[in-house]
Amino acid sequence: xxxxxxxxxxxxxxxxxxxxxxxxxxxxxxxxxxxxxxxxxxxxxxxxxxxxxxxxxxxxxxxxxxxxxxxxxxxxxxxxxxxxxxxxxxxxxxxxxxxxxxxxxxxxxxxxxxxxxxxxxxxxxxxxxxxxxxxxxxxxxxxxxxxxxxxxxxxxxxxxxxxxxxxxxxxxxxxxxxxxxxxxxxxxxxxxxxxxxxxxxxxxxxxxxxxxxxxxxxxxxxxxxxxxxxxxxxxxxxxxxxxxxxxxxxxxxxxxxxxxxxxxxxxxxxxxx
Amino acid sequence: xxxxxxxxxxxxxxxxxxxxxxxxxxxxxxxxxxxxxxxxxxxxxxxxxxxxxxxxxxxxxxxxxxxxxxxxxxxxxxxxxxxxxxxxxxxxxxxxxxxxxxxxxxxxxx
Numbered sequence: 001x002x003x004x005x006x007x008x009x010x011x012x013x014x015x016x017x018x019x020x021x022x023x024x025x026x027x028x029x030x031x032x033x034x035x036x037x038x039x040x041x042x043x044x045x046x047x048x049x050x051x052x053x054x055x056x057x058x059x060x061x062x063x064x065x066x067x068x069x070x071x072x073x074x075x076x077x078x079x080x081x082x083x084x085x086x087x088x089x090x091x092x093x094x095x096x097x098x099x100x101x102x103x104x105x106x107x108x109x110x111x112x113x114x115x116x117x118x119x120x121x122x123x124x125x126x127x128x129x130x131x132x133x134x135x136x137x138x139x140x141x142x143x144x145x146x147x148x149x150x151x152x153x154x155x156x157x158x159x160x161x162x163x164x165x166x167x168x169x170x171x172x173x174x175x176x177x178x179x180x181x182x183x184x185x186x187x188x189x190x191x192x193x194x195x196x197x198x199x200x201x202x203x204x205x206x207x208x209x210x211x212x213x214x215x216x217x218x219x220x221x222x223x224x225x226x227x228x229x230x231x232x233x234x235x236x237x238x239x240x241x242x243x244x245x246x247x248x249x250x251x252x253x254x255x256x257x258x259x260x261x262x263x264x265x266x267x268x269x270x271x272x273x
Numbered sequence: 274x275x276x277x278x279x280x281x282x283x284x285x286x287x288x289x290x291x292x293x294x295x296x297x298x299x300x301x302x303x304x305x306x307x308x309x310x311x312x313x314x315x316x317x318x319x320x321x322x323x324x325x326x327x328x329x330x331x332x333x334x335x336x337x338x339x340x341x342x343x344x345x346x347x348x349x350x351x352x353x354x355x356x357x358x359x360x361x362x363x364x365x366x367x368x369x370x371x372x373x374x375x376x377x378x379x380x381x382x383x
Binding site: 021024025027028029030032033034036045047048049050051052053054055056057058059060061062063064065 | 275276277278279280281282283284285286287288291292294299302303305306309312313315318319322324325326327328329330331332333334338364367368369371372375
């Protein structure tokens with residue numbers, strides 16, 4: 001290497017030891033090319049062909065390998081998203097089917113029970129029980145509570161509404177005298193669960209997304225007052241003031257609550273003729 | 274010309290055959306490719322300067338590829354695999370740039 005730098009001079013350059021990049025670029029072309037005598041043998045053509053075959057093969061292998069590997073993740077993600085959408089559509093369709101079949105069954109039952117006095121009494125009992133179990137639609141005046149995640153602020157983790165917040169609020173509404181509650185279209189029955197899966201809240205196994213709208217039937221004046229006094233109301237106020245969670249409540253007229261799901265038939269026997 | 278045909282034939286062969294890279298070899302494939310590219314650009318430059326010799330190319334290609342892979346393998350054993358891999362890629366990249374610059378000067382006299 002020294003002769004490269006001291007060409008024309010009697011001694012090595014003072015910065016000869018700092019020649020790393022210089023060396024790299026100077027020897028970028030293998031010096032063996034310059035010194036090799038072109039051996040023009042008869043088989044030169046074939047040798048060149050074979051010798052260039054291997055790098056081509058290697059390049060092709062590497063490209064194929066990279067093409068196979070890189071989009072796999074994107075493909076899987078796309079497949080998962082598609083599968084989720086398909087399942088959601090199927091679940092919606094099955095839910096609609098279930099609701100229609102339930103309506104059919106109720107109609108058939110009403111018709112059958114109307115034939116006798118005992119039947120009509122049983123039908124009245126069933127209607128009352130369904131109303132109490134939130135298995136029939138309900139309308140009336142009440143309050144509408146809106147709860148939403150805090151607005152995202154840069155540099156801070158966003159304060160989100162958790163399932164226990166909704167649970168506390170629903171329990172607080174019951175305690176304040178509500179006679180029927182729905183959350184984002186899902187009626188709350190005595191066995192309805194409000195859970196969290198991943199980052200979304202599930203009400204009765206249906207995912208709901210913010211803003212969460214809770215409609216409660218009851219006294220539009222008494223419920224807000226009682227709720228504000230209760231533990232649940234104080235907790236929601238703390239969340240609103242401390243974390244920026246949106247928590248609004250106002251009275252509303254003519255609320256329509258859908259029927260709850262459930263009412264699974266567990267015991268049945270054929271009627272004695 | 275025969276060189277280009279040979280290269281193209283190798284690429285086509287690789288695309289047709291679709292060979293699977295064995296698992297233990299897969300981490301060294303990118304480094305081997307960069308080393309191969311370095312040898313290829315050196316060969317192209319030599320060809321343009323009229324000094325191409327297939328024996329020199331074969332030796333430089335094989336040694337580049339094997340040495341690069343061995344350096345990374347040694348680095349993995351010691352525990353500095355990714356750093357050494359970076360160093361190898363940097364050096365090979367500089368050489369590729371130098372060769373490509375010489376090729377450009379040769380082709381366009383610019």
